[in-house]
Amino acid sequence: MNLKRILAISNKEFIQIRRDPRSLSLALFIPVLLLLIFGYALSLDIDKVPTVVWNQDASSKISRDFLLNFKNSKYFKITKYTDNYRDIEYLIDSGQVMLALVIPKDFSHFIESGKVAPLQLLVDGSDSSTATIAMGYVSAVVSRYNVNLLVNALAKQGIKPARSIQLRSRVWYNMGLNSRWFIVPGVISMIIMIIAALLTSICVAREWERGTMEQLISTPVKAPELIIGKFLPYFVIGFFDLFVGVLIARFLFAVPFNGSYLLLVFLSALFLTGALSQGILISTVAKTQLLASQLATLTTFIPAMLLSGFIYPIFNMPQAVQAITYFVPARYYVVILRGLFLKGNGMDVMWDDAIFLLLFAFFMFALTIKAFKKKVF
Amino acid sequence: MTMNPSMENNQVAVAVNDLEKKFGTFTAVNHINFEVKQGEIFGFLGPNGAGKSTTIRMLCGIYTPTSGSGTVGGFDIVKEQFKIKENIGYMSQKFSLYDDLTVEENIDFYSRIYNIPKNERKKRKDETIELAGIEDFRKSLTSTLSGGWKQRLALGCAIIHKPKIIFLDEPTSGVDPITRANFWDIINKMAAAGRTIFVTTHYMDEAENCNRLVMIYHGTMIAMGTPEEMKTKVMKSDILEIIMPHAENWLDKISQLSSIKETALFGINIHAVTDNAQKAIAELNGLFQSQSLSDYSVNKIKASLEDVFVSLIENYDAEHKEK
Numbered sequence: 001m002n003l004k005r006i007l008a009i010s011n012k013e014f015i016q017i018r019r020d021p022r023s024l025s026l027a028l029f030i031p032v033l034l035l036l037i038f039g040y041a042l043s044l045d046i047d048k049v050p051t052v053v054w055n056q057d058a059s060s061k062i063s064r065d066f067l068l069n070f071k072n073s074k075y076f077k078i079t080k081y082t083d084n085y086r087d088i089e090y091l092i093d094s095g096q097v098m099l100a101l102v103i104p105k106d107f108s109h110f111i112e113s114g115k116v117a118p119l120q121l122l123v124d125g126s127d128s129s130t131a132t133i134a135m136g137y138v139s140a141v142v143s144r145y146n147v148n149l150l151v152n153a154l155a156k157q158g159i160k161p162a163r164s165i166q167l168r169s170r171v172w173y174n175m176g177l178n179s180r181w182f183i184v185p186g187v188i189s190m191i192i193m194i195i196a197a198l199l200t201s202i203c204v205a206r207e208w209e210r211g212t213m214e215q216l217i218s219t220p221v222k223a224p225e226l227i228i229g230k231f232l233p234y235f236v237i238g239f240f241d242l243f244v245g246v247l248i249a250r251f252l253f254a255v256p257f258n259g260s261y262l263l264l265v266f267l268s269a270l271f272l273t274g275a276l277s278q279g280i281l282i283s284t285v286a287k288t289q290l291l292a293s294q295l296a297t298l299t300t301f302i303p304a305m306l307l308s309g310f311i312y313p314i315f316n317m318p319q320a321v322q323a324i325t326y327f328v329p330a331r332y333y334v335v336i337l338r339g340l341f342l343k344g345n346g347m348d349v350m351w352d353d354a355i356f357l358l359l360f361a362f363f364m365f366a367l368t369i370k371a372f373k374k375k376v377f
Numbered sequence: 378m379t380m381n382p383s384m385e386n387n388q389v390a391v392a393v394n395d396l397e398k399k400f401g402t403f404t405a406v407n408h409i410n411f412e413v414k415q416g417e418i419f420g421f422l423g424p425n426g427a428g429k430s431t432t433i434r435m436l437c438g439i440y441t442p443t444s445g446s447g448t449v450g451g452f453d454i455v456k457e458q459f460k461i462k463e464n465i466g467y468m469s470q471k472f473s474l475y476d477d478l479t480v481e482e483n484i485d486f487y488s489r490i491y492n493i494p495k496n497e498r499k500k501r502k503d504e505t506i507e508l509a510g511i512e513d514f515r516k517s518l519t520s521t522l523s524g525g526w527k528q529r530l531a532l533g534c535a536i537i538h539k540p541k542i543i544f545l546d547e548p549t550s551g552v553d554p555i556t557r558a559n560f561w562d563i564i565n566k567m568a569a570a571g572r573t574i575f576v577t578t579h580y581m582d583e584a585e586n587c588n589r590l591v592m593i594y595h596g597t598m599i600a601m602g603t604p605e606e607m608k609t610k611v612m613k614s615d616i617l618e619i620i621m622p623h624a625e626n627w628l629d630k631i632s633q634l635s636s637i638k639e640t641a642l643f644g645i646n647i648h649a650v651t652d653n654a655q656k657a658i659a660e661l662n663g664l665f666q667s668q669s670l671s672d673y674s675v676n677k678i679k680a681s682l683e684d685v686f687v688s689l690i691e692n693y694d695a696e697h698k699e700k
Contacts, residue, residue: 008489012478019477211473215535218437218467219490220459376439 001225009221009229013203017233026199031191031241035248038187042311044179048077049134051099052091055081060108069145070101075137088122098124098134111149173342181255185337186310188245189330192268193275193304195241200234200279201296202289204372209289213376223373227365231276238272239265249341258344267340267350270357271333275300277364284372304330329360388415390542390573391436393447393454398431398440398596405431407596408445413575413589415541418568420587421577422686428596429577430470433546436575437467450542463491466540470547472531476520480511483519483534491538505533508563525556532563543567545576549583561586581682592686599689604682612685614638615654619647619661621673634660639691648678650688 017023051070057063070076079097082088088100102120110117121138125131154160174181207213216226246264249255279296286292306312307321308330314322325331332353339345339353347354391413398406406428413419421429434440436449438458447454450464474483484502493501506512509529514522522530528548536543545564549557561583568574568588576587584590585604592600592607600611621627624647631649632640636657639650651657654677661675680688 002492004492005490008486011489012475012482012486015482016475016477210476211469211471212475213473214439214469214471215467215473215531216490217439218462218465218469218535219487220462220492221490222459 001222001228005221005225006229006232009226010232013230013233017199017237023199023202027195027237027241031195032244032248034191034194035184035187035245036252038190039180039184039248039253042183044183044311045177046130046133047075049075049099049130049137050079050097051076051101052080052082052088052097053078053101053103054083054085054088055103056083056105057103057107057109062108062111063103066103066107066145067101069141073137073141075134092122092124095124098127098131099138101138114153180253181342182338183311184249184253184255185341186308186334188242188249189271189308189333189337190301190304190310191241191245192238192272192333193300193330195238196234196272196275197279197282197296197300198293199237200230200276201283201286201292203230203234204280204283205286205289205292208287217376223369223376227277227280227369227372230280234276234279235269235272238276239268242268242272255341257341259340260346263347263350264337264340267333267336267354267357270354270361271329271336274329274357274361274364277361277368281364281368281371284368284375303328307331308334310334329357332356332360389413389448390415390417391419391447391449391575393432393436394445396432396435396445396447397443398428398435399443404596406435406442409591409593409596409598411591411598411601413573415573416568416571417588418564418574418576418586420584420590421575421593422579422581422584422590422682423577423593424579427593429593430546431596432593433467433544433575433577436461437465437544438462463538464540464542466536466538466543468532468535468543468545468548470550472528472548474519474527474531474534477518479516479518480506480509480522480530481515483530484537487534487537493538501537505530505537508533524552525559528552528556528560529563532560536567541571542573542575545574547577547579549578549580557583581686584682590682592689594690594693597693599693600685607682607685608680612680612688614650614652614680614688615657616678616680616684617649617651617654617657617661618643618676618678619649619673620676621647621665621670630664631661634664636660639688641687643683648684650684 017027053067053070055063055067067078071078076099080087080091082091088102091097092100100120100122102122104118104120107117107119119142121135123131123135171177204213207216242264246257250257278300282295282299283292286295304310307314307317307325307328309325310330314325314331317325335353336345336350336357339350389412392411394410395408396406396410397404397408409432421432423429431440435442435454436447438449438454438461441455441458449461452460452464454461475486478486481502484505485498488498488501506515509526509532511522511526511530514526519527519530532545532548549560552560557580564574564576565586576583578584587604589603590601590607591598600607602611619627619631624645625642628640628642628647631637631647634657636651636653637649637660638652641648649657649661658675658677665671665673
């Protein structure tokens with residue numbers, strides 16, 4: 001292998017990227033844009049659930065005290081009060097509220113007389129997961145209220161409540177359970193995948209399409225020189241995007257970084273090597289740029305988004321799909337990035353993910369050179 | 378210009394022996410044999426799809442032959458492909474330069490790919506720019522150059538490492554006649570300097586410029602020799618040029634004459650191939666007089682390369698039809 005030839009190809013590739021607005025924006029602006037969009041818009045936290053209230057027992061202090069529990073909670077936002085079902089139906093239909101609480105006329109009366117007081121909750125179930133969570137919030141508020149009623153009733157009779165379990169939970173790594181902290185490292189891994197796959201997917205196909213490959217393969221360039229030469233510029237761009245991604249994560253979204261930056265560089269290099277090789281492999285197999293970029297989207301970007309555990313937890317997927325995720329390299333990288341950002345993990349716990357990335361990088365690179373040789377020489 | 382001393386020895390630059398290339402069941406090149414001497418302009422003549430490019434690609438180390446052997450500059454075309462690539466220049470059909478690179482960037486790229494020493498690069502770059510005649514466009518994007526300039530720049534890039542053997546695959550397709558003539562001047566100069574030129578073409582007038590020619594059809598060599606030999610030895614039949622009004626209407630009648638083998642329209646005239654010129658002329662005279670035609674002339678002419686080629690192809694087709 002000849003380093004000068006590798007650098008000649010890298011240099012040429014750099015000039016071509018620089019002069020191609022599509023590649024340039026894909027390399028520099030799209031990553032930042034994606035990070036901002038996903039970071040700000042894709043929040044998995046559910047709070048301020050819009051709620052309408054119909055208090056048929058509005059004259060009682062008990063019902064108003066009960067409602068205070070909702071008003072003071074950050075999980076609910078009482079946006080409307082009403083006095084009929086027609087409004088409730090309309091508000092839920094039009095999506096203006098997700099929950100409707102109806103306090104019946106005899107609410108305070110039932111409670112005062114020691115009976116079970118009914119409380120109606122209407123839920124918009126069209127978004128089932130959010131509805132489930134919102135219902136959980138409501139039942140938490142109601143249980144706490146019930147416990148207080150019980151304690152007060154017992155106290156009146158001079159009985160101290162029995163010993164009970166007190167849950168003392170401590171959330172590790174993300175004390176505020178801020179879903180942004182969970183999403184942003186995942187977005188970074190997805191961005192690296194896009195850059196790697198989409199940018200490189202055209203870089204060999206373009207040479208076939210324009211006929212320059214014919215000329216190139218008549219020169220003494222060897223397959224590994226050509227592949228590595230094409231590889232280097234995208235490697236640099238990948239690291240640039242990683243750097244920008246980490247900066248935005250740290251300083252704009254205030255995601256902590258507890259791991260080692262050296263490990264980040266090392267493991268990202270493995271992931272990037274595999275992902276770039278995959279892009280070049282696609283580009284080698286597909287002779288047109290269009291086909292190549294479609295293949296790249298289909299085989300790398302979409303799995304990285306859906307099957308990496310970046311948004312949807314892998315343990316929730318059916319067994320068969322879980323098996324497929326083992327072949328999605330982003331899966332390991334997402335775990336590593338989260339481990340580095342939030343948990344401050346070292347190699348002692350990430351070695352298995354690292355080995356998968358190493359295998360992926362090695363295998364893809366070898367396969368790419370083999371495919372290229374087979375096609376050309 | 379210094380002449381290569383080996384030239385007098387008539388050293389072999391390219392030799393192929395029983396060379397074959399198959400793609401699946403399709404035979405692109407069918408057991409061909411030839412030798413090219415150093416300093417020769419060697420033409421490879423044939424219609425599109427005849428196997429010209431496939432042959433040139435095997436010689437340049439791009440394709441590996443299915444069977445047979447060959448050497449280029451003394452290197453084996455199967456085992457020493459990379460050695461060959463270092464020692465030849467190849468210009469592909471589309472003179473493919475990088476359109477989004479400037480003229481200088483293209484030259485620099487190839488100069489680095491061929492490992493030209495740093496202190497030589499500037500000189501070679503200037504030479505290449507002079508060869509292409511694009512001094513004013515050094516910093517222009519290659520996409521802005523016209524076809525002829527692109528073609529000469531591509532040639533300059535392909536020979537920036539001063540190879541002794543140069544392969545040109547239809548170098549003049551799609552350029553205007555003046556540029557073509559200009560390009561052949563360059564080729565002649567390179568040959569005069571002792572370099573071997575292997576050129577494919579389907580232009581007959583270009584083939585005349587070659588020292589020696591191979592005609593190839595359906596992957597098979599159908600003739601080899603100097604252009605002169607082609608017209609005399611290869612072509613054993615005579616050609617009669619028939620000049621007459623509305624020649625196209627007479628084509629069928631003339632080809633039915635017993636002494637005429639083939640007829641073809643050449644411009645507004647008819648060329649008729651015959652093995653017995655005297656008898657044919659008599660028959661033609663008889664035919665025209667019976668139709669009371671007087672303003673015609675029949676002359677025996679020297680076969681052009683095109684006549685030779687058409688005649689050989691028709692023989693080939695006839696033989697293979699019988700099989």
